[in-house]
Amino acid sequence: MSHYVVGDIQGCYAEFAQLLDIIAFDRARDRLWVVGDLVNRGPDSLSVLRTVKALGAAATIVLGNHDIHLLIVAAGHRAAHGHDTLSPILEAPDRDELLAWLRRQPLVVLEGELLMVHAGLLPSWTPARAVMLSREVEATLASATHDDFLRHLYGDEPARWDDKLTGYDRLRVIVNACTRLRFCSADDAMNTRRRASPPGSRTPSANRPG
Numbered sequence: 001m002s003h004y005v006v007g008d009i010q011g012c013y014a015e016f017a018q019l020l021d022i023i024a025f026d027r028a029r030d031r032l033w034v035v036g037d038l039v040n041r042g043p044d045s046l047s048v049l050r051t052v053k054a055l056g057a058a059a060t061i062v063l064g065n066h067d068i069h070l071l072i073v074a075a076g077h078r079a080a081h082g083h084d085t086l087s088p089i090l091e092a093p094d095r096d097e098l099l100a101w102l103r104r105q106p107l108v109v110l111e112g113e114l115l116m117v118h119a120g121l122l123p124s125w126t127p128a129r130a131v132m133l134s135r136e137v138e139a140t141l142a143s144a145t146h147d148d149f150l151r152h153l154y155g156d157e158p159a160r161w162d163d164k165l166t167g168y169d170r171l172r173v174i175v176n177a178c179t180r181l182r183f184c185s186a187d188d189a190m191n192t193r194r195r196a197s198p199p200g201s202r203t204p205s206a207n208r209p210g
């Protein structure tokens, strides 16, 4: 058995299919971890969703910010951005099935010493705690109130985690940390916008998380 991890496929279906081919991925034997952002930007997000979904138990995924964006746009709470490439999913005959599947994916996966998350965790969260917080979001996304939750999800506030947070503010911080975090400080304050180097750093970073 081989364990493969791939991130940010972003609708690049041809390259993804080629990758599976090169590693001779065998769904009966191998496992694939997909580190979020399956969709958007690239030309064929629909095929990426269908393919990963069809892998069933052979694939484990966490949600990224573009996947969350798709759920919000599909629910009609935001218009797609001009550069989004989500229309083929929204117009697909199996869109409801694909979106329902996507909506049931976690933000954090922990298996032994391996933890998978798209953006990051906050300093005060242990891995086990991060899984519990992810489950709070999963439970809401899988519940009858998911539409209302998606309506209130967009936003940068609160910018700092606090154990006492409740309701949508609490869930929004969890989602933002797990899917959008770029930098944070030791006191759990998040920066989801800065793309270059962290505040106070002298060396420009080449790392530009998407």
Ligand SMILES: [Mn+2]
Binding pocket: 037, 064, 065, 066, 118, 179, 209, 210
């Ligand atoms: Mn991303």
